[in-house]
Amino acid sequence: MSPFSLELGEDQLAVRDWLHGFAADVMRPAAAEWDEREETPWPIIQEAAKIGIYSLDFYAQQYFDPSGVGIPVAMEELFWGDAGLGLAIVGTTLAAVAVLANGTDEQIGTWAPQMFGTPDDVKVAAFCSSEPDAGSDVSALRTRAVYDEAKDEWVLNGTKTWATNGGIAAVHVVVATVDPALGARGQASFVVPPATQGLSQGQKFKKHGIRASHTAEVVLDNVRVPGHCLLGGKERLDERLARARERAAGAAKAGSGAGKNAAMATFEASRPAVGAQAIGIARAAYEVALDYAKTRVQFGRPIIDNQGVAFTLADMRTRIDAARLLVWRASWMAANQQPFTAAEGSMSKLYAGETAKWVTAQAMQILGGNGFTREYPVERMHRDSAIYTIFEGTSEIQRLVIARTISGLPIR
Numbered sequence: 552m553s554p555f556s557l558e559l560g561e562d563q564l565a566v567r568d569w570l571h572g573f574a575a576d577v578m579r580p581a582a583a584e585w586d587e588r589e590e591t592p593w594p595i596i597q598e599a600a601k602i603g604i605y606s607l608d609f610y611a612q613q614y615f616d617p618s619g620v621g622i623p624v625a626m627e628e629l630f631w632g633d634a635g636l637g638l639a640i641v642g643t644t645l646a647a648v649a650v651l652a653n654g655t656d657e658q659i660g661t662w663a664p665q666m667f668g669t670p671d672d673v674k675v676a677a678f679c680s681s682e683p684d685a686g687s688d689v690s691a692l693r694t695r696a697v698y699d700e701a702k703d704e705w706v707l708n709g710t711k712t713w714a715t716n717g718g719i720a721a722v723h724v725v726v727a728t729v730d731p732a733l734g735a736r737g738q739a740s741f742v743v744p745p746a747t748q749g750l751s752q753g754q755k756f757k758k759h760g761i762r763a764s765h766t767a768e769v770v771l772d773n774v775r776v777p778g779h780c781l782l783g784g785k786e787r788l789d790e791r792l793a794r795a796r797e798r799a800a801g802a803a804k805a806g807s808g809a810g811k812n813a814a815m816a817t818f819e820a821s822r823p824a825v826g827a828q829a830i831g832i833a834r835a836a837y838e839v840a841l842d843y844a845k846t847r848v849q850f851g852r853p854i855i856d857n858q859g860v861a862f863t864l865a866d867m868r869t870r871i872d873a874a875r876l877l878v879w880r881a882s883w884m885a886a887n888q889q890p891f892t893a894a895e896g897s898m899s900k901l902y903a904g905e906t907a908k909w910v911t912a913q914a915m916q917i918l919g920g921n922g923f924t925r926e927y928p929v930e931r932m933h934r935d936s937a938i939y940t941i942f943e944g945t946s947e948i949q950r951l952v953i954a955r956t957i958s959g960l961p962i963r
């Protein structure tokens with residue numbers, strides 16, 4: 552276990568500064584344009600790929616940083632640049648984390664590189680869990696996976712929604728139910744390889760924020776994937792299902808401790824990283840507001856000379872720093888195999904998401920009329936921040952997870 556320290560090491564500082572340069576020089580100048588275009592910013596992803604920011608190697612290096620803060624530091628810097636472009640660049644990692652969390656070493660080696668492609672032929676990946684009738688309630692998934700033993704193939708049918716990169720991805724990771732009677736414990740994750748027949752994009756959503764990130768429905772119509780596309784393998788799934796059935800049979804214990812379900816394993820691992828994205832947005836808006844407050848003169852003095860404005864900035868900075876500490880703590884715990892006994896991952900995402908929404912709203916207020924226009928970036932930051940209390944588990948669901956964990960009670 553690494554000794555306690557909040558100081559970043561030389562390597563971490565070098566990565567942070569390198570990403571900051573990319574965020575300032577490449578992402579910031581392009582942010583407003585891609586927000587307006589509401590299209591996937593392939594040239595920006597390609598540029599990130601050329602210098603190694605969009606690559607499996609880069610994320611693997613950050614992911615395996617023993618302190619745990621490699622990923623949050625990277626996320627904060629990229630999302631300080633811009634959240635829509637940031638999500639277009641890192642959206643693939645949600646699918647990659649699903650493979651890392653649930654796949655065998657062989658599956659990780661096969662699929663993770665294909666998710667990113669190469670700098671000359673960049674690809675993206677999608678993680679498809681949510682459905683029209685199964686958002687917060689992941690156990691209600693209807694997409695069905697049926698095993699065709701004669702052909703050693705899985706057949707997937709259903710409709711996924713809200714999938715980041717859905718339909719434009721090379722590799723899709725799809726969560727489906729194998730045994731609907733077992734609810735969330737009857738689910739498994741499947742890789743759908745590039746160009747598989749039967750997978751198509753449904754509606755592409757027009758959004759309030761993070762508009763450079765593609766979000767769409769994914770329709771699975773008799774999609775056949777080879778047996779080896781089941782993440783973790785059939786033996787492990789059969790064992791898991793058998794355990795879940797045993798527990799379900801003992802009704803009193805049903806639902807307790809029968810193992811993690813596939814979608815939840817992905818979300819748990821990615822929550823602090825998502826919190827760090829929100830912090831990047833909040834920090835960006837705070838910096839704009841601080842500069843503005845020091846230079847904007849009303850009643851013959853800079854507006855920051857009024858306590859009402861200065862105290863707001865003090866609260867903004869305090870909340871951002873508190874959110875970062877929660878994210879770093881959860882990331883350090885995860886990297887050091889410390890169990891989340893008080894749902895620390897959820898705490899970090901909850902607080903960071905709420906902070907981003909609040910801080911960006913305050914920033915708009917401090918900029919007055921300018922804050923309301925697209926001449927200044929804070930209105931975009933505010934629109935972008937709103938997703939952080941919704942995706943990867945809404946704020947209410949984070950509170951539910953925390954409340955259940957600290958109480959040990961099945962709070963509903």
Ligand SMILES: Cc1cc2nc3c(=O)[nH]c(=O)nc-3n(C[C@H](O)[C@H](O)[C@H](O)COP(=O)(O)OP(=O)(O)OC[C@H]3O[C@@H](n4cnc5c(N)ncnc54)[C@H](O)[C@@H]3O)c2cc1C
Nearest residue numbers: 678679680681686687713714715766941942943944945947
């Ligand atoms: C831009 C965007 C990108 C996304 N990317 C992905 C992706 O890549 N992959 C993927 O699988 N999904 C993705 N999602 C889906 C996202 O995770 C869901 O939208 C989210 O989990 C909420 O589900 P829902 O929209 O169905 O809301 P609902 O579950 O219908 O919730 C509606 C409201 O009810 C509240 N609520 C629900 N249950 C409870 C409860 N028990 N107690 C208290 N309040 C409750 C919620 O907090 C919320 O306020 C994305 C969504 C968006 C908008």
